[in-house]
Amino acid sequence: MIGLKKIPKRVVITPPKMFVLGFAIIILLGSFLLSLPIATQNGEGLNWLNALFTATSATCVTGLVVVDTETTFSLFGQIVILSLIQVGGLGFMTFATFLALLVRRKISFRQRLLLQESLNSSSTQGIVKLARTILFFTLVAEGIGSLLLAIRFSFDMPIKKAVYFGIFHAVSNFNNAGFDIMGNFKSFTGYVEDPAVTLVVCILIILGGIGFIVVSDVYENRSFNKLTLHTKVVLSTTAILLAAGTVLVFILEFNNPKTLQPLSIGGKILASFFQSVTPRTAGSNTLNIPDLTISTLFLTIILMFIGASPGSTGGGIKTTTFATLLGAAWAQITGKRDVEFFRFRIIPTMIYKSLTITLIAMLLVIVVTMFLSITEKTNNFLMIFFETVSAFGTVGLSMGLTPELTSFGKIIIALTMFIGRLGPLTVAIALAEQNEKENYRRPKGKFMIG
Template identity: 45%
Template sequence: MLSGIRLGAKQTLAVGFIVIILSGTLLLMLPISNKSGDSIHFLDALFTATSATCVTGLVVFDTWSQFTFFGQLVILILIQTGGLGFMTIAILFSMVLGKRIGLRERSFLMEAVNSMQISGVVRLVKHILIGTLMFEALGAVLLSSRFYGEFGLWESIWFGIFHSVSAFCNAGFDLMGRIEPYTSLVPFQSDILVNLTVMALIVIGGIGFVVWDDLFRNKLDHKNYSLHTKIVLLSTAALIAVSTIIFFMIESEASMKGMDFGERLLASFFQSITPRTAGFNTIDTAALSEAGSLYTMFLMIIGASPGSTAGGIKITTFVIIGLSLITYFRRFEDVNIFNRRLDPSIVRRAYFSATFYLFLMLAGTFIIVSSQNMLIEDALFEASSAIGTVGLTKGVTQGLSEISKLVIIALMYSGRLGSLTVFMAVTEKRCIRKLRNPEDKIIIG
């Protein structure tokens, strides 16, 4: 209940994220959060809290240089809460306290983790929490072992934990300002352990909780995988492989110039994964070729899997739209995949979600370009990164105007919830008309 109004599942998620963001904003404004000992501007704190909660990674300050250990801890908690979803965290506390999980809470959970059915959703959440702890702990150990030679014992442990959580949640926040501000993972560009660990965490966090559960139950028996799992695994693998080849070819004389074959292959592999909402970079994003920038935006728009820590229109939406186009060109009546026919309502939902997503991205780009002197390609890149909750940047976020910051904040928020969820949160009530208008035709194309 909120002021006598009973909120639906999508509205509760939308409001809940706002509450978490505002709480994080107030904490980051405290002098104890900032190394200068002074409070930062509300809008800058709001930008940082939104970026962390919405697991984006766009920053107006270098995280290490600006924030104390307390401030970094606040950011890490926001990342973890935003990555798992606040409803998942709330249910964790309910289970610890022994409280009963009612039907309403289960329906909210189903919405939060994109489960296709309400039965077994609490069990799914338990698997999510255990799996998250295991993967993040393993990632932290591996990264800490590598960072030890650079930063010493306690810093290496903290750096390992921070970057493991940030990678798994696809957040892109880093503490490498300890070496050089705004450098991300460029100092570890050729480090195989750091690269492979971060990439693995990104992919595992990005395939989605429902896929985890399916793999947990069916192990390697791929014949029993759900249609959703088959589409996510196959399309993810194909997109990573193809993108690695593309970046290897087009960036040889640009951002990867001067690298040997092995370094270029590793950088291309990393670059094929990180734009799909992770936000870390091992090459200078501003040095990308025009083709590389355009393809990176393409990957940022696609994103990863529904019900994951990632953003974008989601890879299933991309696949459905592609299949529907093939179906139309071949004059088939149904959209089919893996010997299954997709419900037409799913195809309509995919088109609406992608269209509304692109509308928000272009509208945000227009406002940014209109409000300050910025190249349209830079504005489009930042808007794509924000709504895709990616965090890659051309290095212009530190010079954003107040209006542009508000636009990026709104895009990050919309991207984390999902454009369709934002729309439906505003229009929760569905009007069913008893009478339908007469059918007519118009000319298309």
């Protein structure tokens, strides 16, 4: 009797796997370009690990750097970094869709699925139109931001340099990357009381961080009552976090002689607002981070962990996840059957997903912090914890540890940035074997909690 050959299981590349693979390829390409002699001012190129770290930080729109961007990279190297930021911020599938539309190619259903995963959209319906809207909005926001920053910088530097600085920092901050070319890791500390720079950068960060779906919804429905539930939750949560963060930073740093104390009252408010905005995954700063009080640093860690909103250029667990968890806790405390927002009942699946994302994120932060506490030379636990959350939230704020990382530490932080940008749940799904749905359910079980 002739035995039947076992048919090999077909390998299916799901949208999450393609999403992970696409970002990995972009990072490797960026690493190669940054390692070329033409990429650095000394003509030697970066070593492979520093090139990989920088490419990961740029593609994952984080902003953590092991070398100073302005003094290390040539114009070619800086343009490579800026290109990685733009592709990483928009998402490689959005960028690929833009190229396909330019050459009038039809977008296949599979490409629409990948685009849906990239934009964190709930449906493929109208996804190509959304991609067009995103590209248009990105060009307009970055264009206006570049112009305003260039005009302000033209008072401090030659016009050509001012234009380049305007473009670089507008693209970097709209995509919540936090890379800067001010030199010597100082970011915008020289403009701490300058409303032109501070407010333009803050607006760019907020617009990039609330999510493209929200921006599209606000543009089409200019009344709060007509907005979708998602948009209402994102805008209200963002507003509360920004207001609370500004007030707390103002209070906590008011008498700190290294930060707010020497500033005018207007400067104090501007600096407090900026320091509340930037932990929402941007990474630029007008106050020197190591000079902040311990309480402000801990507040910054909380804001970095929450991060931006779904479908945006930012990382973190996301504002909607945070809001859902608070809503679930409040419903449990008050004895309500359902979690409700704006007179809508939240389905249990969303609550489970929020819990899963937060738990995976917390475990990741704990494990990475533990590893870094072993491998790095510093005994400053807060510095290690701060850097880990900054990497996970793709923020880019640093207390100074990143440039001093060991080789193993750089690899760990690079992986953390990668997971933070793609989302811990997306990476987990991409790596895990998806089981077929079971046709039965186990009997109910019960045990004590709390």
